[in-house]
Amino acid sequence: MERIESVAQMQRHCLEARAGGRRIALVPTMGCLHEGHLSLLREGRRRGDLLVLSLFVNPTQFGAGEDLDRYPRDLAGDSEQARRVGVDVLFAPSVSQMYPSGYASYVNVEGLTEVLCGANRPGHFRGVTTVVCKLFTIVQPHVALFGLKDFQQLAVIQRMTADLNLPVEIVGLPIVREADGLAMSSRNSYLSPAERRQAVSLSDAIALARGAVAGGETRPDALLQMVRRRIETEPDAVIDYVRICDAGNLQDVPYVDRKAVLLLAVHMGKTRLIDNSYLFEEDCLS
Ligand code: PAF
Numbered sequence: 485m486e487r488i489e490s491v492a493q494m495q496r497h498c499l500e501a502r503a504g505g506r507r508i509a510l511v512p513t514m515g516c517l518h519e520g521h522l523s524l525l526r527e528g529r530r531r532g533d534l535l536v537l538s539l540f541v542n543p544t545q546f547g548a549g550e551d552l553d554r555y556p557r558d559l560a561g562d563s564e565q566a567r568r569v570g571v572d573v574l575f576a577p578s579v580s581q582m583y584p585s586g587y588a589s590y591v592n593v594e595g596l597t598e599v600l601c602g603a604n605r606p607g608h609f610r611g612v613t614t615v616v617c618k619l620f621t622i623v624q625p626h627v628a629l630f631g632l633k634d635f636q637q638l639a640v641i642q643r644m645t646a647d648l649n650l651p652v653e654i655v656g657l658p659i660v661r662e663a664d665g666l667a668m669s670s671r672n673s674y675l676s677p678a679e680r681r682q683a684v685s686l687s688d689a690i691a692l693a694r695g696a697v698a699g700g701e702t703r704p705d706a707l708l709q710m711v712r713r714r715i716e717t718e719p720d721a722v723i724d725y726v727r728i729c730d731a732g733n734l735q736d737v738p739y740v741d742r743k744a745v746l747l748l749a750v751h752m753g754k755t756r757l758i759d760n761s762y763l764f765e766e767d768c769l770s
Pocket of ligand 1: 512513514540542545612615616634637
């Protein structure tokens, strides 16, 4: 496995690979790899013959007072996992490589980014789309893989890719969960043992809602009340949002159908957790 830190070198490497007929698969991450990332890398390995993993804790997607400084970093551990899963190139640029002095260009997707996570994290998705667009122009991937845990992020990236005619296939893969149902996330490492126990309330609440839908309930209000009640039994849980939205436009739905996704964001102590699921059994993504 090769490790590249320079943007120019990475771009040269990928342009040569493309010219040589290789199919490039990119898995963009902020590192601290867990089984969710590894599932993306394994699928990337199948879909490309040059597998690139980017590790970059992107400052432009963190708001003031968010966890940029304490975001978990483990380059040595990540390199070892990447090597084992068959990554060809680990791209780990510095902040000054990605955003050199004088940097002034940003990509903004309208509409999809003002709701849900965007409502309480202004500028977050602008940072995500900017860095992902830059990674696409640097790495020139044929296919890029993202986790469905960040459902809104995936929708925004799909919109950007279509709107800007970027020649990249976007693949979303199912959420990978711990044995008790908690969606895997690098931020789970922030949870105290008590918060970790309470964090299972998100996936429990999703299971309750899915069970009710399987039993015939299609009224969003009734389902949302059930979800809120379950989460609010936990002393350290503060709900940011609980919504049932259309998977395409992320607007609230009047009744639950196959396109309806339940999306949650909950503060568990100081840690903000997100989770989601389609509500119909046959559309289960995880
Ligand atoms: O999902 C993430 O880890 C990040 O938002 C991404 C897509 C790597 C952009 O920094």
